[in-house]
Amino acid sequence: MNTAAKCMGTACLLLLFTFSPLAQQPTSANEPPQSQQSAAINLTAIRKTIDTGHPADALQRLQDLRKSGDQPGLSRLEGLAHYALNDLKAADTAFAAALVFDPSDIESTQMRGLTLFRLGRPADAIPLLESAAAKGSLGKADPNYILALCYMDTRRYDDARHAFAAQFGFQPDSAAAYLAAARMFLRREFIPVSQTFAQKSLELDPALPLAHELLGEIALAGNHLDDAIAEFQKEKERNPLEGSIYDRLGDAYTRAARYDDAQRSLQAALLLEPNATGPYILLGKTMLKKGDAVAATTYLEHANQLDPSNYITHSLLGQAYRAMSRAEDASRETATAQKLQAATEPRLDGPH
Known part of the structure; x- marks a missing residue:
C-alpha cells in the first residue's frame, strides 16, 4: 500500500472515531450531564437573588424552571422566597414539598419548623426543630432558641431550660441554665415559673451573679416594691460596680415614692454608665x-x-x-x- 493510501485510511479511522457514540462520552464518569450543571447554576443564582432581597424576582424565575419539572432544591428555594415575602402558609407548603422530595434536607427541616412556630403551631414545629438542633444546623436562626420558645408555649419548661442551656453552652441542670431560662421566661411574661427557676438557681449557687437582680425584676413586674428593693440591694452588695443595679433600684424607689433615694441611686448609675x-x-x-x-x-x-x-x-x-x-x-x-x-x-x- 502506498503512502497516500495509508494516509487516507488513517483519516477515515479518525473520522469514524470522532463521530462514534464512544467518542462523545464525558471524559469523567463522575461528571454530571450538562443539563444538570446548568440547573445547579440556575438554582445558585436564584438563591443569591433571594439572599440579596429580591424574593419576588426569584419566585418568577422558579416558576419558569418548574415548567421543566421538579428537581432537587426547587421547592426549598420556593419556600425561602415565600418566607422572605412573609407569606408563611405558602412557605410551609413549599418546605413540606421539599421534605417529601428529600427527607434529609436539613435546611427545609429547620425552616419549616421556624415557619410553623411563626404560624402559631409550636407543637408541630418541635419535632422538626429537634431534628435540626440535633444536626447542629444554624440557618436563619439558632434552632435551640426557637425550640426553647416552642417548649415554653407548650408548657414544657424543663425542656426549654435544656434548649437555652444548649444555646449558651451551659450544663442543662446547672445554676446558670436555670437563671438563663428564668430570664427568658420573664421576657415572655411567664412570671411564676420565672420566679421558681430564679430561686432554684440561687439554691444551686447562692453566690450566682445577677440572680437577685432578676428576682428584683420579677418583684418589680408584680409591683411588689419592697421585695424588689430588697432583692436589688442584695445584688448591689454582690456587684457594687454594676451600673444596671443602681438603675433598677432607682426605678423601684421612684415607684415607691422614695424620690431622694431614687435620685441618689440613679446618679450613681450615671457615674458607672454615663x-x-x-x-x-x-x-x-x-x-x-x-x-x-x-x-x-x-x-x-x-x-x-x-x-x-x-x-x-x-x-x-x-x-x-x-x-x-x-x-x-x-x-x-x-x-x-x-x-x-x-x-x-x-x-x-x-x-x-
Whole structure:
C-alpha cells in the first residue's frame, strides 16, 4: 500500500472515531450531564437573588424552571422566597414539598419548623426543630432558641431550660441554665415559673451573679416594691460596680415614692454608665415628681440627645416644658411622643 493510501485510511479511522457514540462520552464518569450543571447554576443564582432581597424576582424565575419539572432544591428555594415575602402558609407548603422530595434536607427541616412556630403551631414545629438542633444546623436562626420558645408555649419548661442551656453552652441542670431560662421566661411574661427557676438557681449557687437582680425584676413586674428593693440591694452588695443595679433600684424607689433615694441611686448609675439612656430618663421622671422641672429638663434633654426615638423621653419633656409654661415646646414634644409611640404599636393590616 502506498503512502497516500495509508494516509487516507488513517483519516477515515479518525473520522469514524470522532463521530462514534464512544467518542462523545464525558471524559469523567463522575461528571454530571450538562443539563444538570446548568440547573445547579440556575438554582445558585436564584438563591443569591433571594439572599440579596429580591424574593419576588426569584419566585418568577422558579416558576419558569418548574415548567421543566421538579428537581432537587426547587421547592426549598420556593419556600425561602415565600418566607422572605412573609407569606408563611405558602412557605410551609413549599418546605413540606421539599421534605417529601428529600427527607434529609436539613435546611427545609429547620425552616419549616421556624415557619410553623411563626404560624402559631409550636407543637408541630418541635419535632422538626429537634431534628435540626440535633444536626447542629444554624440557618436563619439558632434552632435551640426557637425550640426553647416552642417548649415554653407548650408548657414544657424543663425542656426549654435544656434548649437555652444548649444555646449558651451551659450544663442543662446547672445554676446558670436555670437563671438563663428564668430570664427568658420573664421576657415572655411567664412570671411564676420565672420566679421558681430564679430561686432554684440561687439554691444551686447562692453566690450566682445577677440572680437577685432578676428576682428584683420579677418583684418589680408584680409591683411588689419592697421585695424588689430588697432583692436589688442584695445584688448591689454582690456587684457594687454594676451600673444596671443602681438603675433598677432607682426605678423601684421612684415607684415607691422614695424620690431622694431614687435620685441618689440613679446618679450613681450615671457615674458607672454615663452613656446609658435609662438613668437620665428616670432622673427626669424623679425630678418631675420632686417638682423640679428645670433639673428634669436637663436630664431629659440629655437623654434625647442619646436616643431621639424614645417616646417616653418626649412625653416627659412635654410635661416638664408645660410645668415651665413653655406651651409651644410642650405641644411639640407631646406630638412627637404620640407619633413615635404609634409607630411602635403592632399593626393588623400587615402581610400575612
